[in-house]
Amino acid sequence: xxxxxxxxxxxxxxxxxxxxxxxxxxxxxxxxxxxxxxxxxxxxxxxxxxxxxxxxxxxxxxxxxxxxxxxxxxxxxxxxx
Amino acid sequence: xxxxxxxxxxxxxxxxxxxxxxxxxxxxxxxxxxxxxxxxxxxxxxxxxxxxxxxxxxxxxxxxxxxxxxxxxxxxxxxxxxxxxxxxxxxxxxxxxxxxxxxxxxxxxxxxxxxxxxxxxxxxxxxxxxxxxxxxxxxxxxxxxxxxxxxxxxxxxxxxxxxxxxxxxxxxxxxxxxxxxxxxxxxxxxxxxxxxxxxxxxxxxxxxxxxxxxxxxxxxxxxxxxxxxxxxxxxxxxxxxxxxxxxx
Numbered sequence: 001x002x003x004x005x006x007x008x009x010x011x012x013x014x015x016x017x018x019x020x021x022x023x024x025x026x027x028x029x030x031x032x033x034x035x036x037x038x039x040x041x042x043x044x045x046x047x048x049x050x051x052x053x054x055x056x057x058x059x060x061x062x063x064x065x066x067x068x069x070x071x072x073x074x075x076x077x078x079x080x081x
Numbered sequence: 082x083x084x085x086x087x088x089x090x091x092x093x094x095x096x097x098x099x100x101x102x103x104x105x106x107x108x109x110x111x112x113x114x115x116x117x118x119x120x121x122x123x124x125x126x127x128x129x130x131x132x133x134x135x136x137x138x139x140x141x142x143x144x145x146x147x148x149x150x151x152x153x154x155x156x157x158x159x160x161x162x163x164x165x166x167x168x169x170x171x172x173x174x175x176x177x178x179x180x181x182x183x184x185x186x187x188x189x190x191x192x193x194x195x196x197x198x199x200x201x202x203x204x205x206x207x208x209x210x211x212x213x214x215x216x217x218x219x220x221x222x223x224x225x226x227x228x229x230x231x232x233x234x235x236x237x238x239x240x241x242x243x244x245x246x247x248x249x250x251x252x253x254x255x256x257x258x259x260x261x262x263x264x265x266x267x268x269x270x271x272x273x274x275x276x277x278x279x280x281x282x283x284x285x286x287x288x289x290x291x292x293x294x295x296x297x298x299x300x301x302x303x304x305x306x307x308x309x310x311x312x313x314x315x316x317x318x319x320x321x322x323x324x325x326x327x328x329x
Contacts, residue, residue: 036257042212 004051004077005070011050012066015043025067033066047073084310086111089163091156093146093203094173096123098272099222102298103170104131104139106306112168114139115159117146119173146173146199147191156206165214168309169207171200171244172222176274178233189236196240197247204251208260217260220308221248222301223320225268225328241266245320252318261317263308268324270296291326 002010009023016033029035029043044060047053047069053076055063063069090107094100096118104114108131116131116139118124124141131139140162144155160166174196177188200221211217226234227241245264252262269275269286275295278286287295304323307313322328 038212038254038257045209 004074007050008047008070008073009066011046012043012069015039015046023066025065025070027066028064029066030064043069051077053077083111085168088112088167088309089115089159089165090168090170090309091115091117091159091166091203091207092170092172093117093144093199096120096127098274099267099270099298099301100170100172101127102302103172103305106299106302107168107170107309108134108138110306110310112138112309113163115142115163115166116140117142117144117155117173119143119145145195146171146202147194149198149202149205152199152202153206156203160207160210166207166210167214167216168218168220169203170220170222170305170309171203173199174222174224174240174274176234176237178237180233181235184236192236193240193243196237197243200244200247204247204262208255211260212255212258215259217255217258218309218313219248219251219255219260219262220305221262221264222305223248223264223266225266225322225324228266228320228322228328248320249318256317261308261313263313263316263318264320265301265304265308266320266322266324266328267301268296268322268327270298270301272298289327290324294325296323296325 012023013020016035016039018033027033029040044055048055051073063072090112092100092104092114095104095116104116104127108114114131116124116128121143124143128139128141142155144151146152175192177192179188221244223244224241226238227245230238248262248264301323304321
């Protein structure tokens with residue numbers, strides 16, 4: 001079964017239409033992965049759907065890198081990497 | 082011409098008048114139609130008529146577009162029934178005309194709720210599947226009254242002008258996903274809504290129309306069909322008056 005981190009990365013790959021090798025923890029969605037503002041909203045909504053959680057706007061704004069998103073999801077689910 | 086073959090269109094206010102004509106023309110171009118009306122009898126009879134032309138091409142839905150949750154549930158049902166949604170035509174509208182001094186709060190609220198919030202509700206409900214598909218055609222039916230204003234129709238004019246501002250904002254937000262959003266502003270069209278006008282007011286109105294006649298629901302439907310077609314790929318955020326030259 002895929003780890004949470006793998007699930008997050010898969011969503012990012014699908015949603016932003018990027019190559020998996022570019023989805024490194026330090027990669028920034030907007031600067032490095034060429035996401036626009038709609039992409040980031042869609043990405044957050046996709047994460048909400050995948051993990052059955054609600055991500056408030058003010059927390060979503062803090063998720064600027066791949067690592068942020070993985071840490072956030074793992075923190076919310078209470079599971080380590 | 083089956084230009085819209087395989088596409089799915091949602092048409093609100095489709096039981097009669099402009100909405101019905103839109104549903105018929107989109108269906109004639111090959112689209113499948115989700116026929117939305119406030120009453121199930123209205124939507125069922127139009128869906129049945131469409132299905133006589135092409136079996137299975139339409140399904141009826143009863144919905145009050147002012148009800149956010151109901152719109153969301155209905156659109157989910159439509160996507161599940163048809164598998165996709167390509168075209169949304171926001172046509173549902175009501176009037177509660179009166180001079181401002183006599184306009185009751187509920188006249189204002191109802192017209193804004195159906196005519197403007199209804200558009201927000203429906204666009205909100207279909208925008209995600211359209212974004213995922215990287216394709217969508219949204220056509221909102223405003224009115225020339227939303228551009229010129231009209232004594233006795235402050236609520237209607239406010240809602241119809243609101244549709245224009247909303248649509249231009251949506252056009253900008255959604256352009257990167259190849260979703261176009263355009264507005265049609267009908268002039269004086271022969272429908273149940275305009276049949277209530279007294280004869281002398283009707284005469285006075287006719288004199289102001291350069292083409293010298295009232296419009297037909299089909300005139301509006303033709304413009305909607307154009308915005309929904311391949312030929313309108315490069316047009317978004319526009320307001321097209323279909324009014325015999327009344328506003329120019």
